[in-house]
Amino acid sequence: MRSRPRFLGLLLTFAAGSAAADGNFADMFSYNGFGTAGVARSNTNEAVFVINNQMAGASESFDYKTDSKLGLQGTVKPTDWLSGTVQVLTEMRDSPQFTTQFEWAFLKVQPTTDLSIRYGKMKLPLFLVSDSRDIGYATTWLRAPDPVYGEALFDTYEGGDISYKLDLGKYLVTAHALIGAPNPATQLAGPGFAKIFTGHHTYGYDFTAESDIVTLRASVLELDYRTYAANTLLQDGKYHFYSVGAAYDHNNIIIQGEFIELRTGDPINAVNGWYVMGGYRLDKWVPYAIYANDHQNQAAGGTVAENNGPTESLGVRVDLFKSVDFKAQFDHAKSFDYGTPFINVQPRFSNKANIFSLAADFVF
Amino acid sequence: MRDSRTVCQPPLRITVGPSHHTDVESDYAIEAMADAQRNQCHHSERDDVVCRRRVRRSRGPQRVDVFRVVKGSYVTLVSRIGWGAFLGLSLSLAVSPVRADVVAVISSTSAVTTLSKAQVTDIFLGKVSRFPNGTLATPIDQVEGSPARDEFYATYAGQSPAQIKSHWAKIIFTGRGQPPKAAANNAEIRKLLAANPQAISYIERSALDSSIRVLVQP
Numbered sequence: 411m412r413s414r415p416r417f418l419g420l421l422l423t424f425a426a427g428s429a430a431a432d433g434n435f436a437d438m439f440s441y442n443g444f445g446t447a448g449v450a451r452s453n454t455n456e457a458v459f460v461i462n463n464q465m466a467g468a469s470e471s472f473d474y475k476t477d478s479k480l481g482l483q484g485t486v487k488p489t490d491w492l493s494g495t496v497q498v499l500t501e502m503r504d505s506p507q508f509t510t511q512f513e514w515a516f517l518k519v520q521p522t523t524d525l526s527i528r529y530g531k532m533k534l535p536l537f538l539v540s541d542s543r544d545i546g547y548a549t550t551w552l553r554a555p556d557p558v559y560g561e562a563l564f565d566t567y568e569g570g571d572i573s574y575k576l577d578l579g580k581y582l583v584t585a586h587a588l589i590g591a592p593n594p595a596t597q598l599a600g601p602g603f604a605k606i607f608t609g610h611h612t613y614g615y616d617f618t619a620e621s622d623i624v625t626l627r628a629s630v631l632e633l634d635y636r637t638y639a640a641n642t643l644l645q646d647g648k649y650h651f652y653s654v655g656a657a658y659d660h661n662n663i664i665i666q667g668e669f670i671e672l673r674t675g676d677p678i679n680a681v682n683g684w685y686v687m688g689g690y691r692l693d694k695w696v697p698y699a700i701y702a703n704d705h706q707n708q709a710a711g712g713t714v715a716e717n718n719g720p721t722e723s724l725g726v727r728v729d730l731f732k733s734v735d736f737k738a739q740f741d742h743a744k745s746f747d748y749g750t751p752f753i754n755v756q757p758r759f760s761n762k763a764n765i766f767s768l769a770a771d772f773v774f
Numbered sequence: 775m776r777d778s779r780t781v782c783q784p785p786l787r788i789t790v791g792p793s794h795h796t797d798v799e800s801d802y803a804i805e806a807m808a809d810a811q812r813n814q815c816h817h818s819e820r821d822d823v824v825c826r827r828r829v830r831r832s833r834g835p836q837r838v839d840v841f842r843v844v845k846g847s848y849v850t851l852v853s854r855i856g857w858g859a860f861l862g863l864s865l866s867l868a869v870s871p872v873r874a875d876v877v878a879v880i881s882s883t884s885a886v887t888t889l890s891k892a893q894v895t896d897i898f899l900g901k902v903s904r905f906p907n908g909t910l911a912t913p914i915d916q917v918e919g920s921p922a923r924d925e926f927y928a929t930y931a932g933q934s935p936a937q938i939k940s941h942w943a944k945i946i947f948t949g950r951g952q953p954p955k956a957a958a959n960n961a962e963i964r965k966l967l968a969a970n971p972q973a974i975s976y977i978e979r980s981a982l983d984s985s986i987r988v989l990v991q992p
Binding site for chain 1: 892895896901902903904910918919934935936939940941943944946947948949950952
């Protein structure tokens, strides 16, 4: 695990120093955890359904790794203006097994209540719910729609960010900017190929406006990336990621949608993705439907062709118990000729599959 | 059978002695307090005065209201029942818990007197950290799962306990903050508020005392 943050020691020194000063040791620390236990299966063995860059997933047998995860977090806040957060997350990433890594590990300084500066390892804020997409308990859906959320090449970065909150009465506006480099690198492997993507020189900014009912967000992220195969540099390019999103939650009606644009300077790697989700809160039950699609250019016979990979989903979340929810989701997913959201595709695969998933999300 | 609503909408404020609020019609409250002063009521375990008023009506069945006068100033209707049910139920009703009528409160020494429900909600959900006058706000929650807490978030934020928990999961696990600390009981809330003018909380109307003040909605 390359990403063990060097500043962890510094953080603890800070914490211990301040704790000794005011003697209120226990109050400074908070421990929390979250997780999802999920199973998924599809109606075909001719392809394996995966999300993000996973290397194993659901087919006609139940798979428990697609959606399951466990996160543990510790926060130390020795003073009002200084805090440190470390979160370790175990989930299936770009390999066929569960892996554990620091998902967040940062120091936060708040000179005023409206201004915060963080340094360390953090999530790349690519989407409306980038930050909290792993926390099933915090979302309506069973999993984030892959045609949009699966387009992120990198998930976390090391660097610094600054955010400023402005209270405009009805709306709370947050401006946020970051600089750093993605970490860890992403590996993509399949029959006959194995590539490693590394990211460098990353900067981004985003704006969020939030009222009691509506959240609006727009973001821009740019980075340099390099692609390697067998330690040979294949490509050195620029990666631009733009997204706009909106969410509405009022009178038991939930509507959420996002649109993303991914550009690499290479017409073959141009992707647009979008989704719309609608849900209705019936006491403890929230039935919902999602339509998600991505639109990607594909090289075919010397020309660039267009492809779509829509996923239609129906699901329900139910909150019967304190701190635990249950979700069921049915997806009808279609793929590009060459992949997402499927791997290990057999020649006779019809490019579509039905996936049924169950999950329990918990927080503690 | 049991109707623990307050009598009229919207709640009225009446003045009985130094600035007091009530949430039943003013005439009714004054009569109720007069009853209480004439000792026609008995004291319940909670130190409140519990009264029954027989209300004669020209039409329909005779009815009996069971209400509570808190510290001589607040009148809350506990139940309104038909005369026939009165004998069987009144005793248990008089001491059974009132459905929480929860109000946002602040220390009596605080300079803040007026906050809208939305402003209170923003403080408790961590969206803003200061009162409109610029002083830092320290929200104090009731214990998770308590009727007062569920009632507060339902009436002020319009959200269920699961929605509130989900909101905080989003904030905690992205390192953006921690939910308000919870006080063990009403006595602790009164104590914390009395000691700290920055503290803000919510409490059942029946648990009010002179150290804390109900936040008036503009």
